[in-house]
Amino acid sequence: xxxxxxxxxxxxxxxxxxxxxxxxxxxxxxxxxxxxxxxxxxxxxxxxxxxxxxxxxxxxxxxxxxxxxxxxxxxxxxxxxxxxxxxxxxxxxxxxxxxxxxxxxxxxxxxxxxxxxxxxxxxxxxxxxxxxxxxxxxxxxxxxxxxxxxxxxxxxxxxxxxxxxxxxxxxxxxxxxxxxxxxxxxxxxxxxxxxxxxxxxxxxxxxxxxxxxxxxxxxxxxxxxxxxxxxxxxxxxxxxxxxxxxxxxxxxxxxxxxxxxxxxxxxxxxxxxxxxxxxxxxxxxxxxxxxxxxxxxxxxxxxxxxxxxxxxxxxxxxxxxxxxxxxxxxxxxxxxxxxxxxxxxxxxxxxxxxxxxxxxxxxxxxxxxxxxxxxxxxxxxxxxxxxxxxxxxx
Numbered sequence: 001x002x003x004x005x006x007x008x009x010x011x012x013x014x015x016x017x018x019x020x021x022x023x024x025x026x027x028x029x030x031x032x033x034x035x036x037x038x039x040x041x042x043x044x045x046x047x048x049x050x051x052x053x054x055x056x057x058x059x060x061x062x063x064x065x066x067x068x069x070x071x072x073x074x075x076x077x078x079x080x081x082x083x084x085x086x087x088x089x090x091x092x093x094x095x096x097x098x099x100x101x102x103x104x105x106x107x108x109x110x111x112x113x114x115x116x117x118x119x120x121x122x123x124x125x126x127x128x129x130x131x132x133x134x135x136x137x138x139x140x141x142x143x144x145x146x147x148x149x150x151x152x153x154x155x156x157x158x159x160x161x162x163x164x165x166x167x168x169x170x171x172x173x174x175x176x177x178x179x180x181x182x183x184x185x186x187x188x189x190x191x192x193x194x195x196x197x198x199x200x201x202x203x204x205x206x207x208x209x210x211x212x213x214x215x216x217x218x219x220x221x222x223x224x225x226x227x228x229x230x231x232x233x234x235x236x237x238x239x240x241x242x243x244x245x246x247x248x249x250x251x252x253x254x255x256x257x258x259x260x261x262x263x264x265x266x267x268x269x270x271x272x273x274x275x276x277x278x279x280x281x282x283x284x285x286x287x288x289x290x291x292x293x294x295x296x297x298x299x300x301x302x303x304x305x306x307x308x309x310x311x312x313x314x315x316x317x318x319x320x321x322x323x324x325x326x327x328x329x330x331x332x333x334x335x336x337x338x339x340x341x342x343x344x345x346x347x348x349x350x351x352x353x354x355x356x357x358x359x360x361x362x363x364x365x366x367x368x369x370x371x372x373x374x375x376x377x378x379x380x381x382x383x384x385x386x387x388x389x390x391x392x393x394x
Contacts, residue, residue: 177375179329232276
């Protein structure tokens with residue numbers, strides 16, 4: 001069987017079963033679960049994988065892993081999907097709207113999970129087309145806590161069999177359906193958490209000359225952040241720094257002793273991250289000292305940038321162009337400002353994270369009106385399958 005016949009068989013397999021996996025997607029959407037609480041979601045995934053003749057195992061509490069073995073020696077490639085929802089009250093009024101108050105699949109993880117199940121079904125049906133193994137990773141807790149990937153890695157998800165490369169995707173509202181975008185190197189920004197504690201001198205609000213006001217110092221720090229942001233950013237290496245929390249004082253007539261500021265640094269490279277951390281530390285210490293206060297700066301690297309590797313990214317581009325055409329494949333001009341715990345996998349092994357358009361008029365992710373576009377499920381499933389086959393047959 002030649003490549004064209006193989007591709008046609010794969011597409012027909014996915015098309016034939018698409019309705020089933022869209023129904024699964026709707027079921028997942030109606031029953032969202034937050035990070036590390038995905039018991040029902042994991043049970044559904046296990047049931048579907050067992051129905052395919054696979055032997056799934058649980059990892060990291062609610063994570064699920066299964067391996068498709070072609071029966072022929074070769075490399076092992078992994079595909080990853082996320083299981084968790086967000087703490088958002090849904091406002092879509094869909095027939096399959098969330099039945100869990102305050103919980104919603106507002107980022108499309110229901111679609112990603114259903115897509116990986118569809119890809120698994122097709123890969124099992126055509127495993128004679130490739131060598132080696134495919135590891136299916138259904139990961140918990142990508143969203144709020146960003147601890148799912150580290151937990152899965154610690155539990156050994158990249159071992160037994162050892163994974164040679166890993167791929168994952170995310171739907172992208174605002175881009176045409178069936179359009180694939182990604183980039184070499186940094187696909188998404190890293191996330192560094194900021195905590196700044198300023199200690200001044202408290203006193204009566206009517207006698208400011210006797211006080212050292214930490215609120216004024218904190219305000220000066222917050223106002224200077226956009227300036228540093230502009231100075232450090234470049235088109236190829238953007239940076240976003242923001243103060244998002246400001247806590248100080250409990251009474252209207254007392255100047256407080258302390259102010260605590262919280263915020264985030266989003267950078268596309270480790271170099272930019274370190275430059276931003278140095279500038280912030282110097283800014284805070286200089287402003288505090290100038291006002292006679294003291295300050296403590298805690299900068300915690302929460303998520304690293306998601307760094308695609310060259311060979312695997314080129315594989316995604318080549319496969320996507322062959323399936324969808326050159327006009328449906330684009331290089332993303334800048335890294336996304338959001339962060340992704342898929343970055344932790346890419347610190348360990350090669351891989352690529354890419355996006356598929358969810359439609360130009362769909363609501364943005366993390367929005368109460370968002371919904372995953374079912375039309376892209378079979379497209380994404382076929383692309384995942386073909387990336388795997390192309391990678392394993394090199």
